[in-house]
Amino acid sequence: MTKTQQIENPYIPEPARIVRHYDLVKDHRFFQVRHVDMKRAMSFTYNPGQFIMLSIPGLGEAPFSISSTPSRPGILEMGIRKVGKLTEALFKKKDNDIIYIRGPYGNGFKIDQMRGKDIIIVAGGLGVIPLRSILYYVLDNRDQFGRLFFLYGAKNPDEILFKTEFFQLKNRVDIECLYTVDVDTSGEWTEAVGVVTRLFEHLPEIDPSRSAAVVCGPPVMYKYVIQELLKLKIPKNQIQMTLERKMECGVGKCGHCVLDHLYTCIDGPVFTYWDTLHFRELI
């Protein structure tokens, strides 16, 4: 075969440069990356809620949510927790080093259905990483949405990601930020204490049919958060959540991300609560 050039291969990762990185909290690092090919960098677009596959030659490949918003093109942002082989190698990389990415993959949030509605974003722990994308998307397109509520909970103040950024948001009048920690170990925490569902007490009255919720967090969180959203009478198909499964290919071929009869990488990772009622294996 000499036609190698013409074969489309969705698995080939493209080189990207680490533009900037800093530690969010212990073992959690923020990365800004840009495709080496500038044309590609500028034309690369995605939906909030989508993810990319990141490779380091010899150390494998894994999915990571895009944490930046397509309303700020040219740079991709990720928040990454160090857990194993690939992420450890990634944490050794410096600014200007090359990594490899492909994507974007997955469906992303159904933004069209969210337009004109009040938006409730509920994040637990690492779940705030993908939700940061939709958060900034709404803020950058502020006139297209109603009120914006951002509920975020972490185990303790040392685990709050994007602390500076998110506390600055509290100064804005067009967003209501509600933050909580399970326990205050620092003694300096000025926000609420308690699980994330407790924040619902602080929400003003909403019109459920004109509200949309997005949720991401650890598996245990979904059940309780969804109970609260249902108490507010938000329609089941207006509650979106992003789910995490093991992934190898990102394009519906390897089978690893299966959830009941669906593939999370192409049928998800965003599902509405209504979708999830139809499948038996959840969270």
Next chain:
Amino acid sequence: MRILKMDSKYLKEFLESLRMFGKLYGPIWKRDVLTHDHVENVDDLVLDGEHTLIPVKKLFHPKRFNTMRFNEEGFTPNYSMFEKRVLIGAHPCDIHSLLRLDEVFLTDPADPYYKGLRENTAIIGFSCLPTENSLCRSTGTDIVESGFDLFFVDLEDIYLVWVGSSLGHDMILEKEEFFDENVTHADIQKYIQWREMRNDMFKKSFNFRDMPDIMELSYNSEIWDYFAEKCLSCGSCTMVCPTCNCYTLTDVFDVTNKTEGRRERVWDSCMFVDYSLVAGPHNFRGKRADRLKLWYTHKLKAFGGEYGRPACIGCGRCVDTCPVDINVLTIAEAFTSCEVPAK
């Protein structure tokens, strides 16, 4: 579709002539195992309908291969496995299994490796007779209407030959003198008798059509625990099932000091305990019963939002292979009767 007739005495010479269309592959005996492999001598081909242990998927979705090479400069795909091939002796169920795999691997974005292997391989189907455990009549995959270039139905002294593609037509033209357009009433009678004889040979059957609902209704049934307790998580069922597509990727360094190596792709099994393990460690499917449910959901209920229908094509390999008798038959039987199998 055109149907021609060929005298059986020409078979060997005709198959020999197909070498000009590519390297011949088909079921042959290798170290006491019947397997799809390169065919040196057409006499070695086993065309009587016996099933290979490992299904034909191995020629299109290889068990282990290098998808790309990597070095400091990035990744370069490896397409060295592409060659023109002619696969002889595909049974109807084999062809159906490829059509199912097409739904996964050729859906946009297509898998370039599967696609390349598929597009470079001509399919010469052969009729077969049911084995002890064939279930293809239950799954509606005992005959094929598409998915082949030529299809031979063995009526002893003659073959009826279905021409399924333009390439198949070219193959016929090369040996035009072997083929007869004139299918007689007697030939048709013979074919009908053969069909009836074959239909009567099936020893086993199951209620495939009703299984999607039954699976859905039985999701919380304690019968799953009975099977889960027996299952060895050996993964044999996934290896032999022609519609299992799962794989895993591993980067392997060359034995040098440089950053050089290959990204290898290997069949994986959802029956293995670490299949759904993610960093944390959090396992979404740590229980054996959950893994069995997943497999049978795919085979008997539905398969992928995009891909639709259940994946079982009734080859019977899970019946032949599972060391503890967990298979589509015992599962269908248990959930239809709501009773666990008698010892």
